[in-house]
Amino acid sequence: MIDVQDLVVSYGTATALDHVTLTVGKGEMVALLGPNGAGKSTLANTLAGLLRPASGSVRIDGRLALIPEGRQLFPDLSVADNLALGGWRSGRRDPSAVYELLPRLAELAGRRAGVLSGGEQQMVAFGRALMSEPDALVVDELSLGLAPGVTADLAAHLAELNRSRGLTVLLIEQNARLAFDLCSRAYVLESGRLVTEGECARLADDPRVAGAYLGGA
Numbered sequence: 001m002i003d004v005q006d007l008v009v010s011y012g013t014a015t016a017l018d019h020v021t022l023t024v025g026k027g028e029m030v031a032l033l034g035p036n037g038a039g040k041s042t043l044a045n046t047l048a049g050l051l052r053p054a055s056g057s058v059r060i061d062g063r064l065a066l067i068p069e070g071r072q073l074f075p076d077l078s079v080a081d082n083l084a085l086g087g088w089r090s091g092r093r094d095p096s097a098v099y100e101l102l103p104r105l106a107e108l109a110g111r112r113a114g115v116l117s118g119g120e121q122q123m124v125a126f127g128r129a130l131m132s133e134p135d136a137l138v139v140d141e142l143s144l145g146l147a148p149g150v151t152a153d154l155a156a157h158l159a160e161l162n163r164s165r166g167l168t169v170l171l172i173e174q175n176a177r178l179a180f181d182l183c184s185r186a187y188v189l190e191s192g193r194l195v196t197e198g199e200c201a202r203l204a205d206d207p208r209v210a211g212a213y214l215g216g217a
């Protein structure tokens with residue numbers, strides 16, 4: 001579903017992704033972990049077609065949507081208009097299916113996105129991504145800047161979409177606990193290179209991974 005082979009992405013002479021190979025199967029929920037500057041957003045933006053690889057390949061079966069780091073909403077537009085922008089490529093303008101999945105957005109529809117809380121804004125970014133009726137979703141830092149309860153609520157929505165609709169998810173996270181709770185497998189990226197990968201249960205027992213990402217050896 002998402003198939004990345006030997007991907008190299010550079011900014012000028014600086015290599016941000018160095019021969020990265022990663023796959024997410026149809027209906028799978030997979031995590032990508034790594035510290036600041038590891039190249040996670042570079043991978044997300046390359047998958048979304050916003051960056052051009054220097055070499056390697058990216059193959060995506062079906063439609064992919066991105067929830068970008070920092071939400072990237074239009075703060076002066078209403079929630080409804082932000083959602084509509086998510087549907088422009090697919091020609092879908094009617095948000096009712098998204099309101100059904102995320103009822104809070106219907107209540108917020110007329111509000112300016114810029115005045116909402118961080119959690120509400122992340123929900124708008126989530127809804128905007130769903131407007132394109134994606135087969136696969138890349139989530140760049142779901143939990144960033146959000147209170148744990150708010151993150152848990154969004155994570156539950158994500159898990160439900162994965163379970164009920166078979167939505168394929170690549171979850172990019174600094175919060176490894178959240179990622180391990182939600183996902184079956186994970187990749188760990190450091191300085192542009194994949195350093196380890198595997199089942200979350202196995203990675204959580206790996207002292208190097210636990211020490212660096214779970215706050216204990």
Ligand code: ATP
Nearest residue numbers: 011014016034035036037038039040041042043069
């Ligand atoms: P964070 O969680 O802090 O966003 P990240 O893992 O998403 O980190 P990237 O944002 O992909 O990492 O950055 C990877 C590397 O590429 C870093 O060294 C960063 O400084 C560099 N980089 C990112 N964007 C650019 C850019 N537009 N121009 C030049 N270098 C960049």
